[in-house]
Amino acid sequence: MTLKAALVFLTAAVAGCATIHSKSTSSIDKGAGHRVAATDSGYGYLMLTTPDLDGAAKLKAECQGRVSGVSTTLSSRNWFGIVQTYEEQIEGWCQ
Numbered sequence: 001m002t003l004k005a006a007l008v009f010l011t012a013a014v015a016g017c018a019t020i021h022s023k024s025t026s027s028i029d030k031g032a033g034h035r036v037a038a039t040d041s042g043y044g045y046l047m048l049t050t051p052d053l054d055g056a057a058k059l060k061a062e063c064q065g066r067v068s069g070v071s072t073t074l075s076s077r078n079w080f081g082i083v084q085t086y087e088e089q090i091e092g093w094c095q
Helices: 002-015 055-062
Strands: 018-024 034-045 067-079 083-094
Touching: 034 055, 055 067, 055 083
Parallel strands: none
Antiparallel strands: 018 067, 034 083, 067 083
């Protein structure tokens, strides 16, 4: 019975250790020109540090002119409170 109780406790303790958060900040309206996209990612540790994500600069590098209808999505995953992964996806229309 003790092994079974320990297994139940361990399963309950580890079940909430990996969480996923996602936030979308705007919507894309079809614009003139062609579609461009950029992705940037990085790691954080112990919820004390965050990476410097610069997807906007990568998006501007994809386009010679103006970018409109920009949509940004930031996703983060927390692994046991030790390591956090961040991914930024940016899409827009190059004019």
